[in-house]
Amino acid sequence: MKSTPVTTRVSRKFKEFEAYTTSIPEYTLLPFRFHRISNKKEVIVNEIGDFLVVPAGTTARIVAREIKAGNSEDQELYADLTANFFISGNSVPNLIDVLATRYRTKKSFLDFFTSLHIFVISLRCEHTCHYCQVSRVTSDKSKYDMSIPHIDAGIAMMMKSPNPHVTMEFQGGEALLAFESIIYAVEKTKVEAEKHHKEVTYVICTNLAPLTDEMLQYCHENGILISTSLDGPAFIHNKNRHKPNANSHQLAVDGIEKCRQIIGAEHISALVTTTKLSLEYPHEIVDEYVRLGFKNIFLRPISPYGFATRSKDKNKYETGKFLEFYKKALTRIIQYNIDGYFIREDYASIILKKMLTPFPVGYVDLQSPAGLINSVIVFNYDGAVYASDESRMLAEMNDFTSQLGQLGENTYEEIFYGEKALALSDVMTNESLPGCSECAFQTYCGADPVFNHTTQGDLYGHRPTSSFCQRNMEIMRYLIELMDDNKEIEKIFRNWITGRS
Known part of the structure; x- marks a missing residue:
């Protein structure tokens, strides 16, 4: 005999109001x-x-x-x-x-668009640096100087920038070998800037070897800044930045002293490029900058572009090795500050400004959207226009992915808003890049599609294997750890970003 299943009748009566309410979170x-x-x-x-x-x-x-x-x-x-x-205690703060x-x-660095305009005034150079990122040519080949029509076209394009404050930076090769072209460009720009109501900052990047008092006097009269390289003591600098039949370190030191005397110490700056040799001497490099009276030092790794990639034995090293070097050098710099000598590390200072202040920074490698095009554009000696200095170096490897156009052939709109620029814009915002969007250090970092393309063959890049990410994440983590562990170090860091010595 089968049993009849018992069914329970479900009431359709409305439940009490409390049954439909959910607990409201405290925040x-x-x-x-x-x-x-x-x-x-x-x-x-x-x-x-x-x-x-x-x-x-x-x-x-x-x-x-x-x-x-x-x-x-x-x-x-x-x-x-x-x-x-x-x-927030409320759904909307x-x-x-x-x-x-x-x-x-x-994000206010985006307000006025491109500010830095790099003019590769000459590819000629009398140094034979093994880490040079461009295929320099010997100093007697003047055909590698930027032509007057290309200079004029570059200035005209710079004047079209919506930014009222622009920087005109002369690079090489060795820029001073084409000093007559620099004079022409500065004088032309002064006239055009007055017409277009722009303020212009002028910078010359040079190894200082060809420097003369007459050149410095012109720089002084026109407020031109000088940027140079100093890789440390003579035994490092001369190896890294070789000049045939000459002591390149002594030439750099003498040039720095001349600049200080004529244009003022505040108008001359130097930076370090870290080679495989440099990694062994972090303290000695810092000590050399202190010995020469510098108040800042910029520690940067080798860039994987152009001619530099051909000397792998001297230039290739693991990111971890650079980080070891960087931490030892930074510790030395901090100790000098503790002992009463003010000197800051510029890369850390850039990151610390992003961490400790509400203000933007102008350093293009740590911007999102990326600094290429938005903040910097490069006019090569042959008239080619590139999205960044790294893009120009990439072209030296016959990769023209980031070449935007040609001076005298393409309009401002074609260069800045053309297909190449649009393709780069898809990958220049780290807020939307895989691996960056969820990174704690996203706000302090930037997007670098050219670096991704060079090292990983893809503009998007792969964050877990990116040396750009490995380096920046560890430096940022380390700076926060130092500040948390030692309030005296935090005070030193805050002095770095306020400029108080």
């Missing part, structure tokens, strides 16, 4: 990212770059809404999270207009 999560900086600490960073170093596991507690304002142990953390736009203003300020 709303605002956009932020996190990164483990040590076994015990993690850093959380919001959309505008404000960061907090908190105990490991705090991010999970925030997301689970376990931070309670009424809990005495959480009160300070809750207040910090609220004040720094990590959480009361000060969202302040947040929006600060975000716009961070």
Whole structure:
């Protein structure tokens, strides 16, 4: 005999109101990212770059809404999270207009478009640096100088920039070998700048070897800045920056002293290129800059472009080796500051400005959208126009991916808004790049599609294997760790970005 199943009748009567309500969270999560900086600490960073170093596991507690304002142990953390736009007691923060203003300020480098215009005034050079990124030619081949029509076309294009403040930078080769062309370009630009109501900053990049007092006097009269290279003590510099039958280090040191006497110490700067040899001498390199009275030093790795890639034995090294060098050099620099001598490391200072202030920076490698085209454009000696200096170097390897056009042939609109520029624009914003979009250090970093293309064969790049990411993420993590561990170091870092010695 089969049993009849018992059915329970479900009531269709409305339930009490409480059955339809959900618990209201104590706070709303605002956009932020996190990164483990040590076994015990993690850093959380919001959309505008404000960061907090908190105990490991705090991010999970925030997301689970376990931070309670009424809990005495959480009160300070809750207040910090609220004040720094990590959480909000309301679905829309009361000060969202302040947040929006600060975000716009961070991105204000985009307001006026291209500022830096690089003129490769000559490819001639009398040095034979093994890490040179362009295929320099000997100094007797004047056909490798930029022609007057190309100079005129470059100036005309620079005047079309919507930016009222532009920089005209002369590079080479060795720019001073074509000093007559520099004079022509400066005088022409002065006239055009007055017509177009622009302020122009002039910079010459030079090894200083061909420098004369007459050249410096002209620079002094026209407010021209000098940028040079100093790779450390003589035994490093002479190896890296070889000049046949001459002591290139002594020429650089003498040139630096001349510049200080005639145009002023504030108008001459130097930077280091780190070769395989350099990696062994971080302290000696810093000491040389201090010995020569510099107040800043820029430690940069070898760039994987152009002629430099042919000397792999001297120029190729792992990112980890550079980071070891960088940390040792930075420790030396910090110690000098502790001992009373002010000297800052420029790359760290750029990152620290992004971390500790609401202001943008003009350093094109750490901008998003990327600095190429938006901040810098390059006019080569032969009239070719490139999206960045690295793009020009890439062309030396017969890769013209980032060549935008030709002076005298293409219009401003064709160069800046053409197909090449549009293709690059797809990959120049790290907020939308895989691996960058969720990175805690995204706000401090930039996008570099040319570097990605060179090293990985793809404009988008692959973040886990990118030396650009490995280097920047570790330097950023390390700077935060140093500030968290030692308040005296944090004070030194803040002095670096305010310029107080």
